[in-house]
Amino acid sequence: MRSTVIGVLAVVSALAGAVAGCGGAKSISKAELIRKGDARCAQGNRRIRAVPQPTFSPQSTTRAQLPQAAGYLAKVNPVHRSEIEYLRGLGEPTEGGKQWKEILAQADQAAGALRDAERFARAGDLNRFKSQFGKLGRNEYPQLAKKFGFTECGQG
Numbered sequence: 001m002r003s004t005v006i007g008v009l010a011v012v013s014a015l016a017g018a019v020a021g022c023g024g025a026k027s028i029s030k031a032e033l034i035r036k037g038d039a040r041c042a043q044g045n046r047r048i049r050a051v052p053q054p055t056f057s058p059q060s061t062t063r064a065q066l067p068q069a070a071g072y073l074a075k076v077n078p079v080h081r082s083e084i085e086y087l088r089g090l091g092e093p094t095e096g097g098k099q100w101k102e103i104l105a106q107a108d109q110a111a112g113a114l115r116d117a118e119r120f121a122r123a124g125d126l127n128r129f130k131s132q133f134g135k136l137g138r139n140e141y142p143q144l145a146k147k148f149g150f151t152e153c154g155q156g
Contacts, residue, residue, distance in 0.1 A: 026091035030149065033093045038152035044083050045152065051075045058117070058133035063126045070121035077118055080111060099148050106141040113139070 028036075054061075054068045061069055093100050117132035145154030 026089075027094045028091040030093040030095045033090055034149045034151075036090055038150055040083055041150070041153035044079050047079050048076050059130055061126065061129065063124060066121040066124055066126060066129060069129065070118055073114065073118035073121060077115060080114070096148060099144065103141065103144045103148060106139055106144055110136055110139045110141055 051072065054065065054072055056062075056065055058069070113132040113135040117129055117136075120126075120128040120132060142154040
């Protein structure tokens with residue numbers, strides 16, 4: 001689970017940064033948004049890597065392993081939420097608005113899937129837990145973030 005979860009969580013961490021731009025009315029240059037976003041994502045990625053991870057992959061999780069998965073997700077999901085709060089105030093990029101909206105849509109979906117994965121793990125619902133990681137695997141945020149210019153966000 002270690003490399004799979006790190007990748008998924010890095011993506012979601014980056015997604016949190018992308019989602020954060022939704023509410024801001026102020027403008028920020030694309031370069032500044034990327035610089036600040038990548039700096040925050042690098043911090044988040046380090047914090048996530050510091051959390052001991054389960055040794056199984058999300059798709060091979062058993063019902064007995066769900067409490068361990070839920071505990072792990074409960075520790076890393078707050079990192080994502082804090083990134084969202086920080087980045088929310090950065091505003092909208094002065095260029096690349098359409099791309100940014102696509103990133104935000106994918107970020108929203110991925111953040112919701114990770115939140116729901118924790119919820120389903122706590123409830124002992126193995127099939128729904130696994131389905132959330134399937135959604136994360138199909139999420140396009142990493143590709144969109146890289147194309148936008150991020151080097152840390154979404155690239156973990």
